[in-house]
Amino acid sequence: MPQAPQAAQAAQTMIGQANPTAIMFFVAFVVSTLMITWWAAKRTRTTKDFYAAGRSVTGFQNGLALAGDYMSAASFLGIAGLVSTKGYDGLIYSVGWLVGWPIIMFLISEPLRNLGKYTFADVVSYRLNQRPIRAAAAAGSLVVVITYLIAQMVGAGTLIKLMFGIPFEVAIVVTGTLMISYVLFGGMIATTWVQIIKACLLLGGATVLVLLTLNKFNFSYGNLFHQAEDLYTSKFLEPGGLVTNPIDAFSLGLALMFGTAGLPHILMRFFTVPDVKAARKSVFYATGFIGYFYILTVTIGFGAAVLVGQKVIMGIDKGGNMAGPLLAEALGGNLFLGFLSAVAFATILAVVSGLTLAGASAFSHDLFVGVIRRGQASEKDEVKVAKIATVGLGFTAILLGILFKGQNVAFLVGLTFAIAASANFPALVMSIMWKKFTTAGAYLSIYTGLTVATVLLILSPTVWVDIVHKSEKEAVEKAVKAIEDPMKAKITALEKEKVPGLDAAKVAEINAAIAAEKSAAEPLVKAEKEKMPQPIFPLKNPGIYSMFAAFLVGILISLIAPDREAEKKFDSEKLREYIGIGAED
C-alpha cells in the first residue's frame, strides 16, 4: 500500500535558514579541532612531524583518517541524493567509489610505506633521476589537488548556503580560513585528528539516521523496497539510464578504481604509520569503514525517497543533495538536522584540509627541495616553504571557489579521478613492479596521462557540449520544445475527444489526426536535433584511453632507451620494498 510521504504533508523545513542547533554543533566542532591544532602545533617541529605526524599514527587511527579523507560531503549528500532521485543507478556509483581500496592494499600500500618518505614522488624517483620525476609527479599531484579543491570548495559554498543560509562567499572564506589554520599550525598531526573526529561523527550520524529509517520499516529492507516500488514502480530498483554506453561504463569504472589509488592525499597517509603492518591494517579498516558508509548512504537515499518523497527533495535542490538532511529532519527533528548539517560542514573542512596538506607537500618536498634546491635544503627551510605553500594554496582555493560560483563543477571530480588514474597511478605502479622502468619512461608517462585525460575530457560531451557549447545546446533544446509542446497540447486535446461510447469511425479519425500531428513534428524535431553540438570525443569518461596511453608511453620509452643503472638499483629497492631494510622510521 503506497504510504504518503510524511514530510510532504508537513512540507515545512528548517533547511536554508540559520539553524541555531547546527551552528552550536558546528562551533563545538571548530573549537575542539582548534584545540587539537594548538596541541598539535607544539608537537610539530620537524618535516617528519609536519608531513607525516612523526610516523606515530596507528593502523586503526590511520584507517579512520583514510576513511575521513575519502568520505567527502559530496559522496555523503551526493550519493544519498542520487539514490533518492535515480534509485538503483545511485547504488552503482557507490560501488565504484569503494573498489579502488583493495587495489591500494594489494599493489601500493606496503611498497609505498617502505620506499617513500613524504610523497609518492619519493617512491617513483627512488632509483631514477630525481629532478625530472619530482617535477612531473608534483605537476600530477598539484593538478589533482587543485581540481579536487575547486570541486570541494564550490560544493561547500553551495551546500553550506543551502543548509545554514549563510552567503556562498562567507561559507567559502570560513572553510578556507579554518582549513589553512589546521594545516599551517598543526600539520599532519592536526589534519589526522580532524579526519578521525570527522570520520567518527559522520559514521555515527549516518548510523543513527539509518536506524531511525529502518525503524519505520520494522527493520526490514524488504519493506523499505516494497514501499519504494509502490511509490516509484519497480524501475526504481533496477539499473536504468545512467549507464548506456558500455565502454563509457568501463572507462568510468577504471578511473574510479585506479584514481582512488592515485590520489596524493590518500597516498600521503601511508607515510604516517610506523611500519608496513600498520599500513596494511589501515587499508583494511578504511575499506571496512568506507564500505559500511556507502551501504548506509544508499539506505538513506532509499529511505528519503520513501519517507520524504522525491518531490520535496527535488523542490529544495534539483540534484537531490538535501535528501539526507531532509530525512534527518523528518525523523529526528530540528536537533538531528542541526547535528547532521554540522557534520556535513565538518566533513567538507576535513577533506579540504587533507588536500591542502598534500598539495603543500608536493610543492615544498618535491618542487622546492627536489627540483629547485636539488635535494639540498635544511628541514627548517622545507617546513617554512611547506607553510608558505599551505597559505598560498588556501588562498588559491578560496579565490577559485568564489570564481567558480554557480558553475557546473561536477566534471572536475571526474577530471580529478581520470588524472589520478592516468598520471599518478601508472608511474607509481610501474616504478614499484617493473625493473626496466626508466626516468624518461616515468616522466613522459605522467605528462601523457595528465595531458590526454585533460584534453579528452575537454573534448567530451561533459565539457564540450554541456559547458563550451552550452548556449547552442540550450537553443536546440528550446527549439525542440517549441515544436513538441504545441504538438503535445494538440494530442492531449484530441485524446480528450475520445469520450466513452464514441463510434469506431470517429475514434479512428482522431487516432489518424494524432498520428498526423506526430509525423508532422518528427522531421522538424529531427532537423533541430541535427544542429545539436557534437562532442569531439564521444565518451564522458576519458579514463580508459588516458590510462592506456600513460602505460603505453611508459613501457615503450623505457624499452627504447633502457637505463642499466636504474635496473641495477632495482635489486636494493627490492630489499627495501619487501623486507623494509633501510625504510624511513
Add this chain to the structure above:
Amino acid sequence: MSATGTKSTKKTVHEILEDPDFTSLVTKKNTISIILTILELVLYFGFVGLIAYNKPFLAQKMSEGSATSIGIPIAVLTIVFSWVLTAIYIFWANSSYDSEVKKVKDKIIGG
C-alpha cells in the same frame, strides 16, 4: 628497519637477493598480490559488465512477491567481497609473510 641493517647489507646484498628464502618470499608476495588484484578486477568489472550488457538479469526480483531486485544484493555483495579480499590479504600477511620477512631480516642482521 634499522640503520645498522643497511650497513651490513652492503656486503651481502647479492647473497641475500639470491637467497632462496628471499626469492620465494618475493614470488609469494607478488603471486598473492596479483591473484587478489585480478579477483577484485573480475568482481567489479563483472558487476559493471552486468550493468552494461545484462540489465534484465539485475532487474529480476529476488523471489515471488518481493520488491527487491537481484541487483541490490549483488551491488552490496560487491562491496562486502572487496572488503573480504582485503581481510584475506591481511590474514595471509600477518600469519605467513611477516614471519618470513623476519627470517630473512635476521639473516642479514645476523650475517
